[in-house]
Amino acid sequence: MQSEGDRLNAITERIIGAAIEVHHELGPGMLESAYEACLAYELIERGLLIERQKALPFVYKGQLVDCGFRLDLLVENAVVVEVKSIQRFERIHTAQLRTYLGQSKCCVGLLINFNVKWLTENGIKRVVNGFPD
Numbered sequence: 001m002q003s004e005g006d007r008l009n010a011i012t013e014r015i016i017g018a019a020i021e022v023h024h025e026l027g028p029g030m031l032e033s034a035y036e037a038c039l040a041y042e043l044i045e046r047g048l049l050i051e052r053q054k055a056l057p058f059v060y061k062g063q064l065v066d067c068g069f070r071l072d073l074l075v076e077n078a079v080v081v082e083v084k085s086i087q088r089f090e091r092i093h094t095a096q097l098r099t100y101l102g103q104s105k106c107c108v109g110l111l112i113n114f115n116v117k118w119l120t121e122n123g124i125k126r127v128v129n130g131f132p133d
Helices: 004-026 032-045 091-104
Strands: 050-055 058-060 063-065 070-075 079-084 108-113 124-128
Touching: 004 032, 004 079, 004 108, 004 124, 032 050, 032 070, 032 079, 070 091, 079 091, 091 108, 091 124
Parallel strands: 079 108
Antiparallel strands: 050 070, 058 063, 070 079, 108 124
């Protein structure tokens, strides 16, 4: 039987494979929305359940606040994917993903920056939050 950690690792591997395909086809220099749409297509083609631009409300002093937090992609109700097309990752991008992980109760997320020459060298960052053994 597959552990939860193994399941999440398998999902992230499939997401990364799909991202590599998108990057191979499009290259750097496009808008985030284009990469997101193409990545969503690739993930669906690979049989993964996804939600795009999923609203992520939070609670403040007992009140539900829906102020526009949106997950770019939620894959298999378990992995948060944030799509970027930027010069380089900054600490704020990791902080944003950590916030999304905490609020969504997901254990793993991927930051994927398509605006790089080689996606696998400096375009993917994996962030975990209470990842199961």
